[in-house]
Amino acid sequence: MPAPFSVHQPGATQPTESADEAPLVFCDTETDGLASPWAPSGRRIWEIATIRREPDGREHQFHAFVRLDELGFDVDDPGEVRRRSLDVGGFHQRHPQLVGSPVAADHPNVVSYRAAAARLLELFAGQAVLVGAVPSFDAESFRHLLHTTELLPADVIASDPTGSAPMASPWRGRLVCVWSLVAGRIGVPTYTLDRTAVLRRLGIDPAHYAHHAALDDSRWVRDVYDAVLGG
Known part of the structure; x- marks a missing residue:
């Protein structure tokens, strides 16, 4: 499996932001x-994927699974409600410790919550913009992770108008939802949109993305963003 953090130089077909724009972080x-x-x-993250795009167009990819011993539930018997949620993302079929060696150290992209939080701080450095399909869901999960691991810098906490650590975040306050971008582009309400139909309408092949797999979902978020704003 690939290392959890890698750098990708995008091709000429991808738009490049001007130097005065903020970094973008496409996530799931x-x-x-x-x-x-x-x-x-409450919910806990078991898989994270982000693609940070610098203002000059370079991209940094982060993809990781959380160690099984930190998830806080019985993997073999997670309970009916939790199992349904885990099944949506194919947890038992995709987590590296369940489909390969059970030893976390054997997988470079299996990390602790603290390591994941530390990487998030790096990815959102410079007040990056968080872009997602339902960005408020991911932002709340990230904020909780940063708070519980106690890695939020004091200046970030102090910058929040409420002065509250749980509300503070290293990304810009305005999140970008690609569903809203698409709705504005084609003139229909977001609740009527179907992912496959939207991708086809934008000229993107849905077959290129596995559904409810964090890395592929981050990629389609990026590609939809580019199709709407970069074309």
Whole structure:
């Protein structure tokens, strides 16, 4: 499996932001539920993928799975509700420790929550813009992760108008939702949109992306963003 952090020089067909624009971070997470992460039995991330695009067009990819021993549930018997959520993302079929060696150290892209949080801080450095399909879902999950691992810098916490560590975040306050971009482009409400139909309408082949796999979902978020704003 590839290393969890890599650098990619995009091809000529990808748009390049001007030097005065902020970095973009296209992201997706797979979680063990939908409940707020701040709730007693709230959702926890088990897979993260991000693609950071610098203003000069260079891209940095991060893709990781969280160690099984940190997930906080019985992998073999997670409970009916949690199992349904895990099945959506193919947890038991895709997590490296379940389909290969059970030893976390044997997989370069299996990391601790703290390591994942530290990488997120690097990826969002410079007040990057968070771009997602439902970015508020990912942003809340990321914020909870950064808060519980106690890695948020003091200046980031202080910069939040509420002065609250749980509300602080290293990315820009305005999130970008690609569904909203598409709705504005084609003139229909977001709740009527079907992912496959949208991709085809934008000239993107849906077969290039596995559904509910964090890295592929990050890629289609990026490609939809480019199709709407880069064309």
